[in-house]
Structure formats: C-alpha cells, structure tokens
Amino acid sequence: MRKGLSPFNVVSITVGFLFLYLPILLLVIYSFNESRLVTVWAGFSTKWYGALLENQGLMDAAWVTIKVALISASASTVLGTLAALTLVRYGRFPGRTLFSGMVYAPLVMPDVILGLSLLLMFVAINLDRGFWTIIIAHITFGMCYVAVVVQSRLLSFDRDLEEAALDLGCPPFKVFFQITLPIILPSVIAGWMLAFTLSLDDLVIASFATGPGATTLPMKIYSQVRLGVTPEINAVCTILIALVTIGVIATSLITKRQEVSRQRAAQMAEQ
Amino acid sequence: MSDQTAVPASDDTDTTDVLLAKRGPARWFVVAIPYLWLLIFFLAPFLIVFKLSLSEIAVAIPPYVPTFDLTDGALEMWGKIKQLSFENYIWLTSDALYIRSYVSSLIVAVVSTCLILLVGYPVAYGMTRAPKAWRPTLVMLVILPFWTSFLIRVYAWIGILKKEGLLNQFLMNVGVISDPLTILNTNIAVYIGMVYSYLPFMILPLYASLEKMDESLLEAAADLGSPPGRAFWQITFPLSIPGVVAGSFLCFIPIVGEFVIPDLLGGSETLMIGKTLWVEFFSNRDWPVASAVAIILLLVLVIPIVLFQNSLAKQGEAD
Incomplete structure (x- = not known):
C-alpha cells in the first residue's frame, strides 16, 4: 500500500494548482505593466492604479458595490441564520419541504433565471429599480448560502449547554444570544463573508435587478471588458483580489484561533 | 401560503x-x-x-x-x-435557434463536467495523499479562487488566450508554433473557461469523500496481493462515487445556464441558452419569449436539481 505522495500525485497537485493560480498571477503582474498593451511587458509601473483614482465612473461604481455588499451581506446573515435555525431546530412543520426547497434552490439555480424572475417581479409591483432592488436580489440568494453554512455548524452542536441554561431558568431569548450565538459565531462570520463576496462579484443578477442610476463594479468591468483588455481593469481586479484574499485569510485565522481557545477552555474545564 | x-x-x-x-x-x-x-x-x-x-x-x-x-x-x-x-412556447419549438441553444448548452455542460472530473480527480486524490499538516492549506488554496470574482477569473483568460495573448507569445517563443492560434472566441476557450471556473466545485466534494475513506481497506487489499492500480478501481473509486456525484451536479447545473463564460470567451459559434435568454431580454426586449426560455430552462434543470437536493438531504440526515 502506498503511503504518502507518489510522483504522479505531486505532478497532479502541482499542475492543478498552477492551472488555478497562473491566470490570476499573470493578471496581477500585468497590472503593473508600463505599457498600455496588456500583453507586452515594458517595465514596472503603478501608473494604472493612479489612473483609477481619476476615473470617477469606476470609483462611483466601486462605492455603490461596497454599500450594496455591506447591507445585503448583513441582512442575508440575519435571515440566513434564522433559516438555518428553522431547518435544524424546528423538526417537521407544515410547509417544511417547500421551505428547504426554497433555501437550496437558489444555490444551484442559474443566475439568469433568478435575475429575470426578480426583475419581472419588481416591474409587476411597480417598484423603482436601482440600489435597493439590487440589495433585495442579493439578500435573496445570499441568505441561502448563509443558511447552508450555519446549518452545518448547528448540526454538530452540543445542545446540553442550552438545556442547562434553560434548566437554570434563563429565558430562551437570552439563551440564544448568550450561548447559541457565541458557539455558532464562526459559521455566522463565514456566512457573512460568503454573502459579502458573492454580492461583490455578482454581475448577472445585479444587471437584471438594477435600473438607471445604480451601476455596480462588476457591471462596469463587464462593459469595459467587452471593449477589450486594459491595464486599468487589471488594476481594479488586482485590488479586488487583494481585498478578498486578505479577508478570507483573516477570517480563517480568526475562526481557527477561536477554535483553539475553545478547545483549550474545554480541556481546562475537564481538569 | x-x-x-x-x-x-x-x-x-x-x-x-x-x-x-x-x-x-x-x-x-x-x-x-x-x-x-x-x-x-x-x-x-x-x-x-x-x-x-x-x-x-x-x-x-x-x-x-x-x-x-x-x-x-x-x-x-x-x-x-x-x-x-x-x-x-410554440414559437420556441418552431425556431431552430432555441432548440439548438438548449441542446448545445446540455452538450457543453456534459463535456465540461467530464473534463472537470478528469482534471479534478487526480488533484483531489493527490491532496488526500499529502502529509496531514499540508491538507488544510491545500484545501484553503482550492477555496481561495472560488472567493475571487468569477468575472475577474474569466477576464484573466482573455489576456492569455487572445491572438496576441500570452499563450501564443509563449508558444511562438518556444518555437512550438509559427503562427498564432485562434483560441479566444471559440468553443475551446469556452471549455477552458468552464474547467477553470468550476474546478473548485469538483475538487472539494471529491476531496471530502476521498478523505473520509478508511485506509485499512487499501492495506487489506495490498496484503491480499492486489496491485495498487486494481485496488484504486475496485476500492478507492467506488467509495468516492458520492463525491463524484455531488461534484458533477454542482458543475453541471450552473454550467447549463452559464452566461458570462460563453459571452466573453465564446464566439458566434457558441450557442448557449443563458446567452440566448440575455440577448432576448436585453437586446430584443422580448420579455415574454425570454420568460418562456427561462421556464423551459428551469424544466430542463428540474430533474438534476431535485436529484441534487435529495442527495443533499440524504447527506444531511447521515450527518
């Protein structure tokens, strides 16, 4: 029996990860290219980053995107956590199948269908499309991702602590905020991060849900990409990649530290 | 309700x-x-x-x-x-464009899913063989591109694949080809984009099911004289089927309705239903036909979606 890595394993991992990272790496490298021709290297320069600050349209779109992502991720987290509690804690209630169907469906539904259906809904109820309709659309799919992330944590949850607190006369509402929420917090944070980046990245659904006046960064990037590859776009993309990478690594470090300190506390309690 | x-x-x-x-x-x-x-x-x-x-x-x-x-x-x-x-709906069946869009979307999705499985399986398998201490980092490295914008990752390939792009420059410098290849705006570019974008969706469930596998089964097979290759096909692969199924659904369903990849990397020969719907809606402004296209797309996907949800629910119960 082979234990450890065979040469084949090493090659497949290396090739696989090169395939995943090389395109992103090249994009980042060429954002520092002096030349306007994206594919000809002409020396190191940060001028395209400076040019971004001058580009008012792009800056406006970035600001809209960040606001949309912050608001929709926060609302998604609240609704998604409630949905996860519903799925895990409420057993069978009438309409549960429909509910779990509605939670899982947006995860696999093509974006074009979600976007189209929401747009038609906004038109049918005569809602002015723009900033807030993008937020509604993003909450709708964001909450489903949060629900799945939080649900997996709730399933492995030791309920003795909650029961003990209830036995000692703690009101259920307080039990949730003092015991349940702190324990599931890492998954809630991870869910928020996921909803935030999904909102940040979304092109298709936002294009359907928006109206005149609200343009998000992906929509702006998309319309420029169709005209060709430019170093400014590479610079914008590099900034977004950097932000997301830092965010993901920071979150995983925080949750890891919490996990370690919780295990330590549990060990101390046993001694 | x-x-x-x-x-x-x-x-x-x-x-x-x-x-x-x-x-x-x-x-x-x-x-x-x-x-x-x-x-x-x-x-x-x-x-x-x-x-x-x-x-x-x-x-x-x-x-x-x-x-x-x-x-x-x-x-x-x-x-x-x-x-x-x-x-x-009658209009949709009478116009070959729509039927061809649906069929070619399904073909692209099936072929892409198979390609992703072929690329993803060795990577996921290699990851489970790696030393335990590396594994969380490797998993993290698979997840990270998933957090990066889809649009950005597709955009990155335009600079690589286009005529005066990095791939052609590289191949011509090395001397493999003398004239630049036309890859961008063909179906090949679409497949590259699909494999690239959906690879993490395949690797993660595969890794999860391969990692759970009981090592002692392989040891027993080796003790009984089974060569490693045979042990793989008789033990490892059958046990990883749940991961293969989950990964394939996670790739297949969204690929059928994919819009960004065929739009940016594909050319006029690339017919996909997500793109057809987009054009019908935004360019032709025919909302009723776009809606009918969406309803049929949903009907096409309802079977895989229900199957996928059932497998999810089953996993949820098993946990």
Missing part, C-alpha cells in the same frame, strides 16, 4: 421542559421571517415569469400584454386570462 407559518403558539409555560425554546410566539417569528422573504422574493417571481411566458409582446412599458392590475374587476381579469396563450 403564509398560513402554514401562522400556527397558533401554545401557552405552555412548563419551565422544566428543555424544549422551552421551541414554545411561545417568538418561535414562529424565527420561521416566518425567512419563509415570507423567500415566498415573496423567490417563489412569487417564478409565478410571474410563468404568467409572463404566456403573454404577448407589446410596444409599451412594461413591454407585454395583458398586464394584471389588482384593481381590475373579476370580469376584466377573466378576459385577460383568456388572452394568455402558449404562443411563445
């Missing part, structure tokens, strides 16, 4: 009941808020799409008739219902 959530709360105040948290009216708030949200912003829009797919295009805002108004009387309502027709 919200009546399902409005079950009256009981006034049971038995403090020794550990399930107290489940009693009281607050309990149903927890259910009602996400339930109502999804009913209003997920289910209701689908009903509207369905209704609209039975309407006719009109030069108006919004561009379709009949429009329903809650102030209409019952008689008017009935008159408008009679205006609904299956015209759009």
Whole structure:
C-alpha cells in the first residue's frame, strides 16, 4: 500500500494548482505593466492604479458595490441564520419541504433565471429599480448560502449547554444570544463573508435587478471588458483580489484561533 | 401560503421542559421571517415569469400584454386570462435557434463536467495523499479562487488566450508554433473557461469523500496481493462515487445556464441558452419569449436539481 505522495500525485497537485493560480498571477503582474498593451511587458509601473483614482465612473461604481455588499451581506446573515435555525431546530412543520426547497434552490439555480424572475417581479409591483432592488436580489440568494453554512455548524452542536441554561431558568431569548450565538459565531462570520463576496462579484443578477442610476463594479468591468483588455481593469481586479484574499485569510485565522481557545477552555474545564 | 407559518403558539409555560425554546410566539417569528422573504422574493417571481411566458409582446412599458392590475374587476381579469396563450412556447419549438441553444448548452455542460472530473480527480486524490499538516492549506488554496470574482477569473483568460495573448507569445517563443492560434472566441476557450471556473466545485466534494475513506481497506487489499492500480478501481473509486456525484451536479447545473463564460470567451459559434435568454431580454426586449426560455430552462434543470437536493438531504440526515 502506498503511503504518502507518489510522483504522479505531486505532478497532479502541482499542475492543478498552477492551472488555478497562473491566470490570476499573470493578471496581477500585468497590472503593473508600463505599457498600455496588456500583453507586452515594458517595465514596472503603478501608473494604472493612479489612473483609477481619476476615473470617477469606476470609483462611483466601486462605492455603490461596497454599500450594496455591506447591507445585503448583513441582512442575508440575519435571515440566513434564522433559516438555518428553522431547518435544524424546528423538526417537521407544515410547509417544511417547500421551505428547504426554497433555501437550496437558489444555490444551484442559474443566475439568469433568478435575475429575470426578480426583475419581472419588481416591474409587476411597480417598484423603482436601482440600489435597493439590487440589495433585495442579493439578500435573496445570499441568505441561502448563509443558511447552508450555519446549518452545518448547528448540526454538530452540543445542545446540553442550552438545556442547562434553560434548566437554570434563563429565558430562551437570552439563551440564544448568550450561548447559541457565541458557539455558532464562526459559521455566522463565514456566512457573512460568503454573502459579502458573492454580492461583490455578482454581475448577472445585479444587471437584471438594477435600473438607471445604480451601476455596480462588476457591471462596469463587464462593459469595459467587452471593449477589450486594459491595464486599468487589471488594476481594479488586482485590488479586488487583494481585498478578498486578505479577508478570507483573516477570517480563517480568526475562526481557527477561536477554535483553539475553545478547545483549550474545554480541556481546562475537564481538569 | 403564509398560513402554514401562522400556527397558533401554545401557552405552555412548563419551565422544566428543555424544549422551552421551541414554545411561545417568538418561535414562529424565527420561521416566518425567512419563509415570507423567500415566498415573496423567490417563489412569487417564478409565478410571474410563468404568467409572463404566456403573454404577448407589446410596444409599451412594461413591454407585454395583458398586464394584471389588482384593481381590475373579476370580469376584466377573466378576459385577460383568456388572452394568455402558449404562443411563445410554440414559437420556441418552431425556431431552430432555441432548440439548438438548449441542446448545445446540455452538450457543453456534459463535456465540461467530464473534463472537470478528469482534471479534478487526480488533484483531489493527490491532496488526500499529502502529509496531514499540508491538507488544510491545500484545501484553503482550492477555496481561495472560488472567493475571487468569477468575472475577474474569466477576464484573466482573455489576456492569455487572445491572438496576441500570452499563450501564443509563449508558444511562438518556444518555437512550438509559427503562427498564432485562434483560441479566444471559440468553443475551446469556452471549455477552458468552464474547467477553470468550476474546478473548485469538483475538487472539494471529491476531496471530502476521498478523505473520509478508511485506509485499512487499501492495506487489506495490498496484503491480499492486489496491485495498487486494481485496488484504486475496485476500492478507492467506488467509495468516492458520492463525491463524484455531488461534484458533477454542482458543475453541471450552473454550467447549463452559464452566461458570462460563453459571452466573453465564446464566439458566434457558441450557442448557449443563458446567452440566448440575455440577448432576448436585453437586446430584443422580448420579455415574454425570454420568460418562456427561462421556464423551459428551469424544466430542463428540474430533474438534476431535485436529484441534487435529495442527495443533499440524504447527506444531511447521515450527518
């Protein structure tokens, strides 16, 4: 029996990860290219980053995107956590199948269908499309991702602590905020991060849900990409990649530290 | 439909009941808020799409008739219902463009999913063979691109694949080719984009199922004289089937409706239904036909989606 890595394993991992990272790496490298021709290297320069600050349209779109992502991720987290509690804690209630169907469906539904259906809904109820309709659309799919992330944590949850607190006369509402929420917090944070980046990245659904006046960064990037590859776009993309990478690594470090300190506390309690 | 959530709360105040948290009216708030949200912003829009797919295009805002108004009387309502027709669906079957879009979307999705499996399996398998200390980092490295914008990752390939792009420069410098290859705006570029974008969706479930595998099974096989290759096909692969299935669904379903990749990397030969729907809606402004396209796309996907949900639910119970 082979234990450890065979040469084949090493090659497949290396090739696989090169395939995943090389395109992103090249994009980042060429954002520092002096030349306007994206594919000809002409020396190191940060001028395209400076040019971004001058580009008012792009800056406006970035600001809209960040606001949309912050608001929709926060609302998604609240609704998604409630949905996860519903799925895990409420057993069978009438309409549960429909509910779990509605939670899982947006995860696999093509974006074009979600976007189209929401747009038609906004038109049918005569809602002015723009900033807030993008937020509604993003909450709708964001909450489903949060629900799945939080649900997996709730399933492995030791309920003795909650029961003990209830036995000692703690009101259920307080039990949730003092015991349940702190324990599931890492998954809630991870869910928020996921909803935030999904909102940040979304092109298709936002294009359907928006109206005149609200343009998000992906929509702006998309319309420029169709005209060709430019170093400014590479610079914008590099900034977004950097932000997301830092965010993901920071979150995983925080949750890891919490996990370690919780295990330590549990060990101390046993001694 | 919200009546399902409005079950009256009981006034049971038995403090020794550990399930107290489940009693009281607050309990149903927890259910009602996400339930109502999804009913209003997920289910209701689908009903509207369905209704609209039975309407006719009109030069108006919004561009379709009949429009329903809650102030209409019952008689008017009935008159408008009679205006609904299956015209759009008949139109879809009579125009080869739509049928070809559906068929080619399915073909692209099947081929892409197989390619992703071929690329992803060795990577996931290699990851489970790596030293334990590396594994969390490797998993993290697979997840990281997933967090990066889809649009950015597709965009990165344009610079690589285009005629004067990095791949052609590299190949010509090395001397493999003398004339640049045309890859961008062909189906090859679409497949590269699909494999690249959806690879993490395949690797992660595969890794999860391969990692759970009991090593002693392989040791037993080796002790009994089974060569490693045979042990792989007789033990490892069959045990990883749940991961293969989950990964394939996770790739197949969204690829069928994919828009960004065929639009940016594909060319005029690339017909995919997500793109057709987009053009129908934004360029031709034919909302009823776009709705009918969406409804049929949904019908095409309903079987894989239900199968996928069942497998998810089964996994949830097993956990």
